Amino acid sequence: MTTALIVIDMQNDFCPGGKLAVAEGNLIVGEINALMGRHEVTVLTQDWHPADHQSFASNHGADPYSLTQMPYGPQVLWPDHCVQGTDGAAFHPELATDPADLVLRKGFRPAIDSYSAFFENDQTTPTGLHGYLRERGVTDLTFCGLALDFCVAWSALDAVKLGYKVAVKRSACRGIDLDGSLEAALTKMDAAGIRLI
Ligand code: VGL
Ligand code: ZN
Numbered sequence: 510m511t512t513a514l515i516v517i518d519m520q521n522d523f524c525p526g527g528k529l530a531v532a533e534g535n536l537i538v539g540e541i542n543a544l545m546g547r548h549e550v551t552v553l554t555q556d557w558h559p560a561d562h563q564s565f566a567s568n569h570g571a572d573p574y575s576l577t578q579m580p581y582g583p584q585v586l587w588p589d590h591c592v593q594g595t596d597g598a599a600f601h602p603e604l605a606t607d608p609a610d611l612v613l614r615k616g617f618r619p620a621i622d623s624y625s626a627f628f629e630n631d632q633t634t635p636t637g638l639h640g641y642l643r644e645r646g647v648t649d650l651t652f653c654g655l656a657l658d659f660c661v662a663w664s665a666l667d668a669v670k671l672g673y674k675v676a677v678k679r680s681a682c683r684g685i686d687l688d689g690s691l692e693a694a695l696t697k698m699d700a701a702g703i704r705l706i
Pocket of ligand 1: 523587657659
């Protein structure tokens, strides 16, 4: 067994004061820092969008948090967030980034959003993370970070499909909770055999 900690999107824009702030997102940084170093492999993901990204409501003349249809299916339109190179896209200043083996950026293709750390939202375009973990012999994954009901859940569900043994460290996550999305994500993860620890 080889374990990896996957820290999802601990960036300024997902913390209070950011463009797509998750309530209490800043409060989990200390716990995440303490989890690092307890796994053979540590990965940080970074949401990393170009300014013309099609998940931004502003690029559709639409209201943030409304729904649109993309060629790959329904897509929530978000406030502009995690724009490449901006302070909002930077990691939370107290996040310990030195222990990370890999920083994986995602969501950089203008036409496709990428919640999952493994596949973009078309559910076929790979990010490369699976190849990396496979080559490092990783079998077991623990997820933490933001947001529990979007990027953490989508990543954990894809990880199960890819054959990993998966746990989510609940206390080291916070959710957005859009129209019941938090409860739905927890139910789906439980049904997939993901351990909520
Ligand atoms: C996320 C919405 C848009 C997340 C990223 O990290 O959960 N959510 N982009
Ligand atoms: Zn995003």
